[in-house]
Amino acid sequence: MRSPRTLAAATLVAAAVWAPPSASAVTPPPVDENLLPAPAPPGPPQPTTRFGDCVTADPTASDTGGRPGQVAGQDLRAVWALTRGAGQTVAVIDTGVARHRRLPHLRAGGDYVSSGDGTDDCDGHGTAVAAIIGAAPDPTGNGFTGIAPDVSIMAIRQSSNKFRADTDPAGSGYGDVATLAAAVRTAADLGATVINISSVACLPAGAGLDDRALGAALAYAVDVKNVVVVTAAGNTDGPGQCPAGNPDASSDWADVAVVASPAWYDDFVLTVASVGPGGVASPFTLAGPWVDVAAPGEDIVSLAAAGEDTVRVTGTSYAAPTVSAVAALVRARFPELTARQVMRRIEDTARHPGAGWNAEVGHGLVDALAAVSGGSSPRPTPSTEPLTLTPAAPVTDTGARDTALRAAVICVALSVAVAAGARSRRRRDPVPGD
Template sequence: MSGPARRIPIALAGIALTVSLGQATAIAVPPPSIDPGRVPPNSAPSGPKTELRDPCSTTQPVGDLAQVPPPQRALDLESVWPLSTGRGQTVAVIDTGVERHSRLPGLIPGGDYVSTGDGTQDCDAHGTLVAGIIAAKRDGETGFAGVAPDARILSIRQSSNIYRETDGRKDAEGQNAQGVGNVSTLARAIRHAADFPGVTVINISEVACVPVSGGDSAMLGAAVDYAARIKDIVVVAAAGNLDSEACKASNPPTNPATPHANPWDSVTTIATPAWYDDQVLAVGSVDPDGAPSAFTVPGPWVDVAAPGTEITSLDPRRPEPTGLTDSVNGGSVQGTSFAAPYAAGTAALIRARFPQLTAREVMDRIERTAHAPADGWDPLVGHGVIDPAAAVTAELPGAVPTQDAQSAAMAIPDGPEPPDDRPRNVAVAGAGGVVALLGLGLLASYPLRRRLQRDGGETSTG
């Protein structure tokens, strides 16, 4: 997003990872390795001693409540809801918290790593916007609704750009260091969400960008692997924004002169947790015309893209059903942070309709039904823009059947009942009796006829 840093910090989204990027240099980097032994233990969320460093973010209400937001129209969600609304699914939102809102009646407090709350406080306004895109209930007075309006949200507050730790640390300008939350607390939050009963999807609209020489957190990698592989949860993460402080150094796009080059050979910046390609569905952003957004961070780990501009969602400052916003601190809402929840909501739709699919199969279905770019895959949009309707209806070649075969033993039908011959038999018998009587009568008349003939001959001589 353009404008002051306080206008929705969509790229870093509260993860305070202090790294000096220095000169970006392309280095061949293999896909990340996972050490399952580094997964953090599941413990109750707890935060450091913190305080507000600035007033909470302000929002502005939407002018035309009846208008269907452009991303919602582009994804044609109206055609999907007769088939699936995400009922029975719980999506964990690891973010800046989610405020209680009348359009999120099933909101579940998941804990707080920032302060002493329960996860349902959102001073930054970021997490509430994300949660609304995923699961806001439909309402007759507004055009906006979440992708999976019958799914539930588990809110875990893991980060904030408005809180600060009260341990006396100073930043380079002598001010208290901005923000609370880092990759370690993110790893702990992922483990906590993965072990929470009923969670089937985790949305992480938070990104930490580090140079390839800076390495990555083994604990974070183990946490996403635990969620995806051990707990069979679809983990969705934002690809990152180039206009954030940490993600200014971009990875190069595909070079037409070397179309078959390995994209991992030209990586300059790692965007985590998105770069855990086997465990995470990484989501880039597109504009209303379907073109990659100028701010989306490319990378070989990008799987799909979704609308990330002209965003409308729930207003954390107005909990009534018509409480919607498209502006925070005077700036429009945009970024890969808001593209990711469109993919997370789509995952909830698929899991509700096809509960037999594994997390990996759900991710494959989203990728295979996306609108692919000309080259089939692109570091900015991955396999293309998601298509929720196709994702819940397509019969994919070679895919696990989306419906279990329905078969049952059928009894062999009995043969036809024998015909009722009684009327015929009675008729035949009756006819036979008549014939027999006629025959007896005829036989009995022979002697009489002969006698009459004889007597008549004796009396009538001429």
């Protein structure tokens, strides 16, 4: 059920259409390092204006008690006995992250929407994402704490539903794959050890989204700057989100009907699907051969950007930060592991589906304790625990249903061929550097 208040980010729009060479399977464009955005101070590439009111606390989305969905099935006390994430910096590339007493380790990273420094959040989306990762415990004891409460959060505002370009007076948001590419490079250059991207651009397979600069930025972050990049799979449950999905998606990319960026750059990102109570894939989570792991994305508790309220939210945007937090915990616990080894460890220690990897939940539910324990080997023995979750306590309102940056559906009446060659998958092939 939708709340009247929606914690939604700006539409991530496709900047251009790219026509790759003809072939038989859908793949992302090849990475071209020459398209890496040049280093530059963060800022919108064109003047923008805020056209909507910023979000305020709304009682209809407020937390009504009960166990936070994101900690279901996780033994955080045991995890925190080993590490709380100190020394790690998670860049939240989103709608900004508001300064809040429960985000004491927040640092400014830059603003691609307006003239701020990244610590303004007019939409409320980025603050909710950041708090899932690193909110400090509340002295009043309301039971909500970030998964990695000692990490630093780097706030980068890259999109907003409350701003539009001055050249587009009818626009309904700001931020695209080009500004996302620039933000990824900035986060990597500023020292992030983990990057969280809870935004998705979706379009029908074969339409051809020109996100090659983003691909180059992701490759730079992972292979040059040694950063773990985590991204949301995307939602299919409403207007402005991904199309109907990939009901036939498997390891065969030929079955893909809808592509999602940056998720489809699977060699460089951990793509996170959403599950609900019981470990079942959420009905809105976008399936695909790029899905790596899953995390709870329903009935999630987090912070409101304004005031002291906590809210309950739902969506793959709020599944991704749980995995980003686990990545930070692993990096703090095992600093010798490379970014690729950390990603592999999270996959290998997930609670695997009975039949093995699948396109809905990937390798299964992320397991924080398994990921941070069991020695320092980058290739631990996979967990055999079934994919199950402890159901969260009932609440009177499920909160705002996330739009994963209202994943832009690009419907083009244009025939374009698809890229050549099948792409190797991290879930099957050896990881370079392992």
